[in-house]
Amino acid sequence: MRLYHLKPLLFLTVWVFLASCTPPQVTQQSLITVRLTAEGSTAEVQIASGSTVEDLLTTAGLTLEALDRTEPPTFTLLTEGSEVRVVRVTEEFTIEEVTLPFDQQTVRNESLPEGETRLVQPGVNGQQEITYRRVYEDGVEVSVSPVKVVTLQEPVAEIVMVGSQTPFVQVDLPGKLAYISGGNAWIMQGNTANRRPVITTGDLDGRVFKLSPDGTWLLFTRRGEDETVINTLWAAKIDDDSGLLIDLKVANIIHFADWVPTSTLRVAYSTVEPRDTAPGWQANNNLELVSFSTTGWVSTRTVAVEPNSGGIYGWWGISFAWAPDGLRLAYARPDGVGILDLREEGLQEEGETFDFPILKITPLQTQGDWAWVPGLTWAPTGNTLYTVAHATSPGGGSVEQSPNFDLTAVSLEGSVSQEGSVSQEGSVSLTVPIAFVPQTGMFAYPIPSPLHPLPSGEQAYEIAYLQASFPTQSDSSPYRLVVMDRDGSNRRELFPAEGAPGLEPQQPLWAPQPSGGNDLDPAGQGYWLALIYQGNLWLVHSKTGEIRQLTGDGLIDRMDWK
Structure with a gap:
């Protein structure tokens, strides 16, 4: 009985299994009709149901x-x-030369009468080579995009001077007074009416602006041409x-570059690394x-000083000042x-540099993205x-947050020796x-004058x-602006006048070594101080209190006097 019932069941199971392994038979009912468009023609094509575009x-x-x-x-x-379209895509590269128009720059010149113009530099167009990628679909251009740009020639800006002469009283000057106005460098020499432009690129950033000791060269920085470079260092004769x-x-x-006093055509500098975050750099604290x-x-x-951390808040940077002997x-x-x-x-490749800390300062907590670095200058002696x-x-209270700052003097007897000890031949004795003057403010920027002869035959400075x-x-x-004798006596406020807007923080500059002036001749040229006030150059005489405005364009932002 069991065998009789199992035979039909076993046969049915085998038949179903074999049937499932048999390929489907294509019939008219399993075909579908689709429209295929390719290379400008359209046709109806029958294909098995369940096919993909690739099967079609x-x-x-057709091959893609x-x-x-x-x-x-x-x-x-x-x-x-279904409708299927085959899009034939091709590309080609073409090269075109285009003209880069020159910029037009206007430079105010106070040596020319008001309204008078003078062409300083003619403009020259630049040339650029651009490679384009052109994409075609079924023979029709659908996109054009530049893939390579090569500048064959940079444009040269046209520079036109426009007179802006103002009726300021002429003042005789010793040496050369250099200044930046509107990104260009100017020189006054002989007297304040004799001024001329020396750099007219319009891109001086004022971070570095130094005349050489003999006044024949100018060291300066120019803004970088892209975001990866803050500026570049140049010298101009x-x-x-x-x-x-x-x-x-x-x-x-950012902080320092200057001529080496003991060498001709040699420069010392300290660098930073650009950063995207404030303040925009990380100092190397090198030299x-x-x-x-x-x-x-x-x-x-x-390399005189290798890159280093620079102590507390060293990310901001370090500043330097040459001693009169040029060796410290x-x-x-x-x-x-x-x-x-x-x-x-110590200035040679194999030499050594000796570091002698002389004044420890509690860093100021600025609560911002900047750090305070004190101004620093040497006495002429x-x-x-x-x-x-x-x-x-x-x-x-907190020393780091103290708002008090004192003008301070540190006396150095002799010179610094390698060992830092006292010797008869001259070494450091600190x-x-x-604290000469308490409560001056953090941006006091003290600066001694050149030596002036006294009636007694001795020399002194202010x-x-x-x-x-x-x-x-x-x-x-x-x-x-305040001036005092070197012992802190005879203190007097000179500029600006009482009730007038004050000065922005800056380094005042003394005139170079006096030319015929001394205490018996209070009109001597060597007693002038140069300042930038409300964007203009001013002179203040330390003995007479005489004040002279030199420029009126309101564009001055840096100066030097040698």
């Missing part, structure tokens, strides 16, 4: 090239009445009409030197002041440093720093500095 192309004998495509895509399942410019192949300078020649040759760099370099950073002994061998110290608050109108808010306070 195979059936039609690398850029070709289908609409819809090749993996799409087709249904009755300014004692003739050659217009010689030397690219020193140095980039990213390097480079030499150059009038032929354009630039030496490889000499004072430095100031947020946490202190010191001296680098750069004897002649080379035996005293003048700076600003961060003082404690009389009422106690006195206790003296000290100029800026006094904050609101000493406990000196980061934002206006300032006034």
Whole structure:
């Protein structure tokens, strides 16, 4: 009985299994009709139901090239009445030359009468080569895009001087007074009416602007051409009409670059690394030197101080000031002041540099993306440093947040020796720093004058500095110019006048060594101080109090006087 019932069941199971393995038979009912458009023609094609666009192309004998495509895509399942389009895509590259029009720049010139114009530099168009990629679909151009741009020739800006002469009283000047106006460099020489442009590129950023000791060269920085470079360092010959410019192949300078006093055509500098975050850089706190020649040759760099952390708030950077002997370099950073002994061998590739900290400073907590670094200058005798110290608050509290700053002097007897010890031949002997003037404000920027002969035959100097109108808010306070004798006596406020807007923080500049002036001749040229006030150059005489405005365009932002 069991066997009788199992036979039909077993047969049915085997039949179903075999039937499932048999290929389907294509009939008229399993075909679908689709419309295929390719290469300008459209046809109806019958294909098995369940086929994809790729199957359709195979059936039609069509092959897609690398850029070709289908609409819809090749993996799409087709249904009755589907429409498929084959798009033939080609590309070609073409090169076109285009003209880059030159810019027009206007430079105000106070040596020309008002309204008079003079062409300083004719404009020249540039040339650019652009490679385009052109894409065609079924022979019709659908897109054009540039893929490569090569500048064959940079455009040269047209520069036109426009006279803006103002009726300021002419003043005789010793040396050369250089200044930046509207991104261009100017020189006054002989007297304030004799002025001329020396750099007219319009891109000087004022980070570095230094005349050489003999006044024949100008060291300056120009804004970088892209976001990866803050600026670049250049030297220009300014004692003739050659217009010689030397690219020193140095980039990213914020705090310091200056001529090496003991060498001809040699420059010392410190660099930073650009950053996207505020303040826009990370200081290297290094010191390097480079030499150059009038032929354009630039030496490889000499490293005097390797990149380092720079102490507390070292990310901001460090500033330097040369001693009169040119062999020592004072430095100031947020946490202190010191001296680098750069004897002649110390400036060479294999030499050593000796670091002597002389004044510890409690760094100021600015609560911002900047750090305070004290101003720093040498006495003309080379035996005293003048700076600003961060003082404690009389009422106690956090030293780092104290709003008090004192003008301070550090006396150096002799010179710095390698061992830092006292010797009869001359070495360092530091006195206790003296707070000459309390509560000056953080941006006092003290600067001693050149030596002046006294009736007794001795020589003396004065000290100029800026006094904050609101000493406990000196980061934002206006300032006034003050001059005193080197012992701190005979202190007098000179500029601006009482009740007038104050000065912005800056380094005042003394005239170079007096030319025939001394205490018996109070009109001597060497007693002039130069300042920038409301965007213009001003002179203030330290003995007579005489004040002279030199420019009126309101565009001055940096100066130097040698």
